[in-house]
């Protein structure tokens with residue numbers, strides 16, 4: 001008993017020293033760790049969320065989608081080179097986007113002194129250069145889906161528009177119509193120069209490249225063109241408002257946000273703009 005008691009008490013006397021030593025060692029270890037971590041911290045942010053990776057992402061030229069593609073684009077092709085689509089992020093009402101919503105119809109002729117920077121496509125076609133990347137992406141994606149669109153009409157000068165009108169007038173006169181009747185009839189099909197959307201460089205007449213049946217191409221475009229900022233400009237049922245017969249081939253660029261709104265709402269451009277300006 002005594003021995004046990006003695007042993008026990010001796011152990012009690014010995015233990016605090018061991019604990020103190022252990023605590024001292026622990027404290028030194030903690031101090032060393034803290035010192036080590038602090039001396040490292042200025043080089044790496046405390047958030048530790050892979051700053052190197054995010055930096056790489058923002059400086060990678062291929063990752064910046066809002067810039068003009070750094071790769072030179074072929075001037076004669078519209079359907080082969082993939083480009084990053086630059087989706088507009090601002091609303092349609094800003095001045096920066098005004099060009100996308102420019103209304104041209106019988107009541108709204110082209111603004112005086114209107115000019116546009118053109119991009120040459122294959123077969124001598126031209127479009128406003130600002131719509132080219134999205135147009136190309138639309139054609140690329142269509143081809144991936146087994147649809148092969150072909151641009152049949154694009155930008156037209158006023159002179160070209162007059163030539164087309166004259167051709168129709170001559171055709172109807174040759175068929176026996178009076179000049180006035182021939183002009184009236186031609187104007188139901190061809191817009192007066194200065195009032196054709198094709199003079200903006202934002203309108204395209206698109207048909208099927210190989211197939212004699214245009215419908216699969218038009219169906220695909222009608223379902224998907226908004227993703228690239230285009231609308232079916234002269235829809236069925238809006239003839240009274242647009243003043244133009246249903247044209248399943250005629251697509252107009254307005255930018256992605258507006259194209260999405262117009263497609264979802266079922267409004268034509270005239271109706272959409274009226275609502276916007278109300």
Ligand SMILES: [Zn+2]
Pocket residue numbers: 153198203204205249250251
């Ligand atoms: Zn057209």
